[in-house]
Amino acid sequence: MAHKYLSDTIGVSTECGLSIPVVMAGQVLPYHKGQWLFSVVDEQQQQMDIMLLQGNRTRASDNKLLGNICINQISDVCRGVPSVRLSLSIEESGDLLVSAENLKNGLIRRMRTQIETSDSSIAKTKELVEDIRFKEFAKAGTLARKMIRSNTRTLSRAVRIDKHSANIERQMHSVMSELEQIIQAGSDLQQLQLRMNDLSQLSLQFHFAAYTNPIKAT
Template sequence: MATKDAGTIAGLDVLRIINEPTAAAIAYGLNKKGERHILVFDLGGGTFDVSLLSIDDGFFEVVATSGDTHLGGEDFDTRLLKFFLSQLKKKHGVDVRNDPKATARLKRACENAKRQLSSQPEARVEVDNIAEGVDFSEKITRAKFEELCLDLFKKTLDPVKDVLKQSKLEPKQIQDVVLVGGSTRIPKVQQLLKEYFSGKEPNKGINPDEAVAYGATVQGAVLTGKDEIENKVLLVDVCALSMGIETVGGIMTKLIERNTPIPAKKSKTFSTNANDQTTLLIQVFEGERAKTKDNRMLGKFELNGIPPAPRGKPKIDVTFEIDENGILQVSAKDKSAGISETITITKDKGSLSTEEIERMVQEAEDFAIEDKKLREKMEEKVALETFAYALRQQINDEHRLAGKMTENEKMEIDTAVQEALDWLDEQKDPEADDCREKYKMLERVSKPIIEKIYKEAKPSSGGDKSAEESTEESADGGDEL
């Protein structure tokens, strides 16, 4: 009765009271899949509940319940807090356990790190001026977090075993495992559940914080005769705006296009735009315009430690991965050097309103012709510049062309390359057609010489490459950042 009264006080028309596990099952449409057994695993901030439901012809029965009223996200935060308090004392000689304000700030930072570790392999706990003259900053890996909390994670299986014992069922007789509560995002919790149920993936297509409200909304629609909206509620979400990174010339290079269904994952290879470049700045944007200055920045990070090499040679794989909750993870990896960096961007990080999204889309449509022309100009300019530098690298590399051509041939190509680069320096905003013409001019000079070299070379087990293939391979490090 108290729940119904609370709803009425809040201004709601209370049609029916349903329990949380039933609402979660309805959210996933499991009431429409015939006779089945469902385990609802509800791990929140402070409490933990497990319910086993039986569904037959739309009729729900809660067969068994179990749980722990003193287990949840708060306990995981506390484990992290204790660990970092000891690190603070060990590394800085500072003990803030008796300072409530400092402890509270550190605990908030721990909670934030815990959330990040659900979607990335490591996080950083930072608290400025935690004590006089001390700025605290420590990295923690997901593996360390799992080690600190493993006994608590394993403890979540006890109520699962209990409800199965109460209902006299085996794990293999459970058709669906439904996740509810923010703490179910923790990968180790999901892994333990999956292993216990012999590889069965838990249902996690709906935000676990919203699953119960979701199901209650659908049930309300059914009770008011508006159940046709139920099908709309479970539509796959999509990206409202395209997402990508800034490349040479301030161009927006998209990795995930607007209206792509989520979850989604896209990768693209990029490279450096200067010789011996050891750092890449990855700037992440959303929007539809050709120039990043007309789009919205979501975040940025640096990939450091790239081995010095000619421009265009390093291959940096940039990956965009967005999960069902709209959380975007962007990573950059140089496989040859074994280095990588990641940034996680949550959808509540200054999210745009529907009106702002519509304005940006309309703006892109209004400037579509200008943007297309601008992008084409920049692409042709970059193509010419990349081709010119690739040729220069080849004619100066003893293992490529330098050892196979005469000095006159080398000088002829180098002169053409220098003319093209000088022309690019003089032109502030060259037209696409002009860039294409300069590209063809370079080809006219270089191609006959390179083809002659490859024809004169003796074939070796079919491994020869044409002049065109050789030049393209040298230039194929990916778009330049």
């Protein structure tokens, strides 16, 4: 009996535009085993938008967008703690069913769509040079976003700072804005690393100023 296979990898997009595989190309169909846990990237996050992709490229935007599932009411969840369970099944016909369960309240959102299948189990998964480079960029971008969130929290808690500290704060906001633009552009790793170093230095200066001129926290 001839089998059907998944022609291209099914993945989900990360906040920095990286496509993370969940079912690899060449998988024999039907497939009913998929179940993954997702956590928030920011503890202030109110919802999670899961983008489903089909394709073998590292950059999410280089793959076909199958659809997305938006999960609401996920506030008050700690980073690293699973908040959404994703289940996935694929029929030989190419019928894809995705379910996302909010682990906080049990609500389930579903998405159904058609995907490409193949009569061959040979996967077209050769990694291109630009994919390798983007993977490096995405890792740095993820770290940059963590730095931005951490420094944003620090600045939001600071009140009644002196003029010197206020000047550093303005520079930090400017650099963080530049970092977001570089991450969105998704290509200049060197510039991203330079701005991350700038933010790190400014953060140290701000903390030093706060130590010599104590800041009242809310």
